[in-house]
Amino acid sequence: MSAAPPHQSSPRREALDYLWNQYRLWDNTSVKLRGGLSFWRRLTLVLAVLGALAATLSTQPFVTGLAGGEQPPAGEAGWLSYTPWALGILSAVFLALTAFFTQKVLNPEQEAQWVRARAAAEAFKREAYLLAAHAPPYDAGLPLDTAKEINKSLGDLESLPPEEAKPAEPPPECPLTVDGYIASRLDEQVRWYRRRARDHRGTVNLVGGLTLGLGALAVVLGAVSSDLTAPWVAVITTVMATLAAYLYAGRFQYMVVSYLATARRLEALRADWKTSGKTDADATERNQFILECEGILGAENKAWMTELNRRDTTAPSTVVGHPAVRGSGG
Numbered sequence: 001m002s003a004a005p006p007h008q009s010s011p012r013r014e015a016l017d018y019l020w021n022q023y024r025l026w027d028n029t030s031v032k033l034r035g036g037l038s039f040w041r042r043l044t045l046v047l048a049v050l051g052a053l054a055a056t057l058s059t060q061p062f063v064t065g066l067a068g069g070e071q072p073p074a075g076e077a078g079w080l081s082y083t084p085w086a087l088g089i090l091s092a093v094f095l096a097l098t099a100f101f102t103q104k105v106l107n108p109e110q111e112a113q114w115v116r117a118r119a120a121a122e123a124f125k126r127e128a129y130l131l132a133a134h135a136p137p138y139d140a141g142l143p144l145d146t147a148k149e150i151n152k153s154l155g156d157l158e159s160l161p162p163e164e165a166k167p168a169e170p171p172p173e174c175p176l177t178v179d180g181y182i183a184s185r186l187d188e189q190v191r192w193y194r195r196r197a198r199d200h201r202g203t204v205n206l207v208g209g210l211t212l213g214l215g216a217l218a219v220v221l222g223a224v225s226s227d228l229t230a231p232w233v234a235v236i237t238t239v240m241a242t243l244a245a246y247l248y249a250g251r252f253q254y255m256v257v258s259y260l261a262t263a264r265r266l267e268a269l270r271a272d273w274k275t276s277g278k279t280d281a282d283a284t285e286r287n288q289f290i291l292e293c294e295g296i297l298g299a300e301n302k303a304w305m306t307e308l309n310r311r312d313t314t315a316p317s318t319v320v321g322h323p324a325v326r327g328s329g330g
Contacts, residue, residue: 024121025121026117030117030120030121033117034118037111048094048098049239049242056231058091106249111308116153119305122297127150129290132176133181135290178286200250203247221233258307
């Protein structure tokens with residue numbers, strides 16, 4: 001197959017442009033929503049830690065002594081005497097903000113919006129590649145029934161402020177050869193999965209190292225077992241629990257395992273095709289290969305959505321997938 005001129009107008013090109021614009025629209029929206037969630041998660045993590053530290057410091061003898069138990073240095077008694085009170089107020093403020101942001105900003109509804117926007121973007125992208133490659137059901141026509149179902153599944157997301165699609169990522173060539181599909185779709189997804197798995201593993205290792213170090217410190221302080229060390233053991237325990245909650249909320253460990261498994265499955269499918277000796281002329285095998293690739297991508301996306309929605313059984317229904325996309329069977 002030869003690629004069509006970039007600006008040639010045709011019904012297939014019009015349909016592809018529509019699907020791709022919808023993909024970019026919801027991709028940009030999901031990136032914005034994810035960025036907001038990541039920011040507030042990190043902020044609540046910092047606030048929770050600061051709240052615990054301030055609360056413990058406000059009760060320490062070297063701080064409470066400034067309020068009257070011990071005489072501070074000359075000239076400093078005025079403002080230093082308010083230190084325990086100020087730390088107590090700060091602790092209350094930090095912990096109150098943590099609770100507020102957790103309930104109002106990091107609630108399941110906010111995360112569900114991000115998940116649904118991301119799912120819509122991936123669904124439109126899948127349809128765009130099937131159409132560009134002339135794979136079923138677009139090998140015999142231009143049915144856009146699935147696109148209509150995706151739009152219906154968005155529901156109240158339509159009320160979100162739309163993000164204009166950025167032109168940085170052009171649509172695939174149309175018609176798209178199997179080699180072009182592998183280069184622009186399969187290879188790109190493999191690189192993305194491996195890069196994101198590496199990033200998430202870095203986060204898991206960092207938090208794991210911090211938790212291990214804090215646990216060792218808690219053991220040492222617990223062995224000393226004095227009035228001075230007991231409050232700090234409680235603080236360390238709180239920080240460790242907060243870090244564990246942060247990892248769970250982001251599903252970092254799950255993402256590492258899922259992304260690497262998906263990348264390996266795609267690589268195996270690519271190797272099978274390249275060693276089969278088949279070409280675009282073998283229409284049945286070619287279409288089956290593309291459908292299996294999209295099936296793997298769709299299955300990973302569905303599993304990801306299920307994992308993120310586990311905490312909220314009343315979350316809105318997910319975006320529908322393409323009925324013709326079949327999995328690779330393992």
